[in-house]
Amino acid sequence: MQIDIEAHIKGLESGNRRMLARTITLIESVLPAHQQAARTIIDRLLPRTGKSVRLGITGVPGAGKSTFIESFGTMLTGMGHKVAVLAIDPSSTRSGGSILGDKTRMEKLSIDHNAFIRPSPSGGNLGGVARKTREVMLACEAAGFDVIIIETVGVGQSETTVASMVDFFMVLMIAGAGDELQGIKKGVLEVADTIVINKADGDNISRAEAAQKEYQAALHLLMPHSLNWNPPVLTCSSLRSTGLDTIWQTILDHKEKLTACGELEEKRKNQTQDWLTFLLNEGLRDWFFQLDEVKSTLPQLRNELAEGTLSPTAAATELLHLLRRH
Template identity: 50%
Template sequence: MEGLHSSHDGMKSVKRRKFKRNKAPIEIGELAKGISEGSRLSLAKGITLLESLAIHDKPVGQELLRMLLPSTGNSIRIGVTGVPGAGKSTFIEAFGLMLTKAGHKVAVLAVDPSSSITGGSILGDKTRMELLARDSQAFIRPSPTAGTLGGVHRKTRETMLLCEAAGYDVILVETVGVGQSETAVREMTDFFLLLALTGAGDELQGMKKGIMELADGIIVHKADGDNLRLANKTVREYRQLAHFLQPATPGWTTRALPVSSLKETGMLETWVMIKEFKCLMEQSNYWTDRRQAQTRSWFYSMIHDHLIDSFYAEPGRKLQVSNFEQKLLNGQVTVAGAVKELFEQSPKKSD
């Protein structure tokens, strides 16, 4: 699904296609051209189009994505998670600035499924990463979920593809929420980085073993000043622990490194670790397998989302669900029985 060859030359031959909306019509060819040429403004417009919930915007966004697909797949996708207070944003900014200085183009996408509670998104990302936000070689975008974790799959993945088409070769996906977001981000990235704090023994008491087993690399953050000695001790503890856990990636042993964003130490070592991972995975063909697994996961996730949307789109279905919910609360039917009847009955019978 994701092409590995640039279609920049092909963009010149794209027919000019206009899609009417309530506002001014979008010149889809011009928008695609702007994205392929690296325009951050065009990229932002394209992402907004893909995130739109308006029915008339969906085919436009998908056409834009289809046109740019041949230019996608050329980045390394890095997931970043960590306990609250681990300093994910601080690390991402320092790490991103190091990469842009080295000639890379860096995109930062933030995922927050917990925002579905309020319907909002993490609009504070640019204020949390002010220096990186002003860097012409960086692009930061919050990723609202529209109320479901499935929204993470579709919107973040599609945003990722547009960023790749715009020439961003390093994409950092930050998990801001907690819980299932780690698994969702793990499924859409190549390398999964866990940020931890010093004192591994205490921290591991509250850390899910499952999250540990997702990590390809562990960063013991804030390894500076009086904290440095303890940070190095924590690194050794994580390295020992890694040998007792199921490897996150076959053929790769999870590594742990001390890092200080304040002192800018450990950043280069982190990047070297990620590049070594990529090289090793390419040699074993696992890199391609993981990319295919990402696409497969996205495909089935969207089938799931589409089935749910289609189910509730049927006239009378929401009322029917509400009626069965009341029967459940009143003890008139079992959950399995309610679901069976729900799918057997026409929704209009409950109107």
């Protein structure tokens, strides 16, 4: 079936949500014709991208991430913003993840005309999710969404992957700082632009304020990743929608500060360069494993590795020697 490139471009330029969904389907497709069409659409629309606030959110289990995103997103749409929520879940193919649950977890936001929620199927590969999510983010920007929230659903490397494609990275926590610090990697805190302690309501307010002090002390022990920004520790209640306006103002202050000194522009340029390197590495790997010589040689080498008659270094060297013929 012929893909009408012009219809996709006009649809996105007019903010047509149905056409945005169809474009994202092209981006996520593994069919070469769909991938080529998606590349053409994104390239044509690049001048319309880059104007949004790109926000990444991760959090410990039980931190109330979905409730927070729904309350925060609803507040933003109420202020006149258009909000897109993209969920990265590298674990979805193994555990079922929360791919089907994203919209049901955010019932109010999912029916908001100024919001768009889209989960990212992973194909079991975090890199693949990252690549698709970046392109989906650009499509959403081209369609007029001015706040893009990328949520990490899975665990492990996904947090730092998301941090590498956004302007502002938020780590959502709950009271009981001493225990919770054990559950989140130091590397995640090192890339955080703020830590937000959720569920600061009712009897939990004093515990949240104590946790705030503990996290602030913990952050002081880490080297800040920006010379122009010291990550604050904030508190909020998603259920009562308190503290959300302070969080948004913090994000705007961060954008203003880093834009004024040129750091935000530099950060985005570096992210684009990193993206290119990632795509080259991924493309070369895919091409390499599709070579007939590699396909025919690899099984025998794997057998020899399993039998202990060949070292991994020797096997890799033999395979890489095949590249000299190309």
